[in-house]
Amino acid sequence: MHAYDDLAAMDRATVLHPFTNLKDHRSGSGPAPTFVTGGQGIRIKDAQGNSYIDAFAGLYCVNIGYGRSEVAEAIAEQARQLAYYHSYAAHSTEALAVLSKRLVDMAPGRASKVFYGLSGSDGNETQAKLVWYYNNLLGRPRKKKIISRERGYHGCSVISGSMTGMSFYHDYMDLPFPGILHAGMPHYYWGAAPGESEEDFSSRLARELEEMILREDPDTIGGFIAEPVLGTGGIVPPPAGYWDKIQPVLKRYDILLIADEVICGFGRTGAAFGCDLYGIEPDLVTVAKGLTSGYAPLSAVIVGEKVYQVIEEAADRVGAFSHGYTYSGHPISVAAANAVLDIVEREDLAGNARAVGAYFQQGLQQRFAQMEFVGQVRGVGMMGALEFVADRATKKRFDSAASIGGKVSAAARRRGLIARAMPHGDILGFSPPLVTTRAEIDEILDIAYEAVREVFDTMPA
The missing domain is CATH 3.90.1150.10 (Aspartate Aminotransferase, domain 1)
Structure with missing residues (x-):
């Protein structure tokens, strides 16, 4: 075992920590490294x-919670049996098929298929590609822009980071990329006009969204991505009537609704999904975090029937679905997810x-x-x-x-x-x-x- 001071020096010298003042960390003038040893x-x-x-x-x-031995045992058993194989070209495992059926059965909307990655960021990167792919297959090459919201959080990769509506994620990183727009934040405390009720505030946000769509041209807007509850943007539940007013606007202009359930999914709001609590009917759903409770990295993109049918029907014409990651459907992560969902359901x-x-x-x-x-x-x-x-x-x-x-x-x-x-x-x-x-x-x-x-x-x- 290394002594704490030796570990701290090693860490300061070699680790590039996310969201950390790197100069302060390297020099020792910032907070001391915290080495988490158990939970x-x-x-x-x-x-x-x-x-x-x-x-x-x-x-x-x-x-x-921490220290759930049944998840550790599921991970260990899977590692002993089969630590890794890819899911390209229809390769699979029993655990992957079981998890996918569970997710399709429990997901909001009309779920059809599940695609896997390792983080919410890569999940939302996949969502952007699906919006583009879907509209290309339908012969709508202009319908590609994606609307997010100010203070929405959708990840830190290139497109997911562009979707994130907080400027400090963009500064000096050449983000956001063109084609990503940001509508107003549904934050009643800061956004409402004097005397404006929550319902009226929601109505105004829906009008402003529609005005943005018309200004940009509806034939250029392919998707709208949103968290049921703003997470990193301040933990902000939606104002009264918000989702009831936003969804008809999206349907009017045939815009895919992507529900980012990375934080809300699997019970955090008190419902299985935030969509269930707020009556959201998504075309695409992103989940991660609670899917494995962080015990192993895994994200899932749950593809609705509307989108999947277009993709399948085009297969004879365009060939294979050309998207995937080395670790899509990783056996160890999938085993962790099944064990976690057993606990979520049982308890x-x-x-x-x-x-x-x-x-x-x-x-x-x-x-x-x-x-x-x-x-x-x-x-x-x-x-x-x-x-x-x-x-x-x-x-x-x-x-x-x-x-x-x-x-x-x-x-x-x-x-x-x-x-x-x-x-x-x-x-x-x-x-x-x-x-x-x-x-x-x-x-x-x-x-x-x-x-x-x-x-x-x-x-x-």
């Missing part, structure tokens, strides 16, 4: 003996997220809604956020240099709680594992309250 339930441990409640489930993904984790999630939402409101610097408390199921503002009455923001969200997150971490400082504002986000109990919710809320109080009680008058 059980909703807690993780580090190499220095610290224990943390992970109230963000890794990155929204460890729905079943009714969507039901737990619904019941304990309601307790969580109530606790957030009771603890924080009336605090002086809390502008909004929001969430759904096992997702929640606190947004901090300098003045509640005017919604005046804090100076960005103050990094209030970061300070609250750091104060929580010192107390053994991982809650995320969200981008695009002073926001503290929560997304705990779906196995979290009411007693553990109380612990999360207690520590978060202490952290918020510490930051605001020590602010200069």
Whole structure:
């Protein structure tokens, strides 16, 4: 075993960490590396003996909690039997066929087939190619643009990163690519006009979407991609009536609806999928994270019947479906997914997220809604956020240099709680594992309250 200081030096010298100030990390002036050594339930441990409640489930993904030996055993058994084979040219495994049927049976919309990758980013990259392929096969070569939304998050690769509607994912990276558009964000707190109801706000967003489509020419718009609930954009549930008003616009102009269920899927909202909760009828669905609870990398693109029929009918004319990855349908990842879905179904984790999630939402409101610097408390199921503002009455923001969200997150971490400082504002986000109990919710809320109080009680008058 290497000593911690030796590991830290090794890490600083060799690892290119995502979303990290690389100069600070290399020099040692930034936060010390955290070496995570284990986890059980909703807690993780580090190499220095610290224990943390992970109230963000890794990155929204460890729905079943840490340390589930049945998943480890399924992975090990698959590795012993067959660690790898590709799924090109109709090669398969029993576990892959079983998982695909499960996903088709449980998915929202009229699901038909499943394509596999390793991350939500590559899943949404595949979705873009499907939109383009589908319209080419139909003889509509101009119908290619894809509309995302401001503050939507869809990944970090080239096209998925372009779909992501947050500028810091684009800066200095030559993104977004042409052909990716961004409609208005469905964030009532920041986006509504004075006196505008949620329903009226949703109606306006639908009108603005239609105006964008008409301005661009409907014959050039192929797809619309959206999360049922904005995730990294601030954990923002949709305003009342939003999806009921958006979907008719898409149908009017024959625009494919891609539901990005990477965060919401498999129970996080309290329903099996966010689409189920909000009455969304997608043509294409992207899932990842909760599919394996992060125990192995896997994403799935669930292709609806409408899209699949066009692809199949064109096969005699165009030949094979020329898209795939070396690790599409990787046996070990697929084995992990089946074991995870067994737990999700057996323990009714969507039901737990619904019941304990309601307790969580109530606790957030009771603890924080009336605090002086809390502008909004929001969430759904096992997702929640606190947004901090300098003045509640005017919604005046804090100076960005103050990094209030970061300070609250750091104060929580010192107390053994991982809650995320969200981008695009002073926001503290929560997304705990779906196995979290009411007693553990109380612990999360207690520590978060202490952290918020510490930051605001020590602010200069």
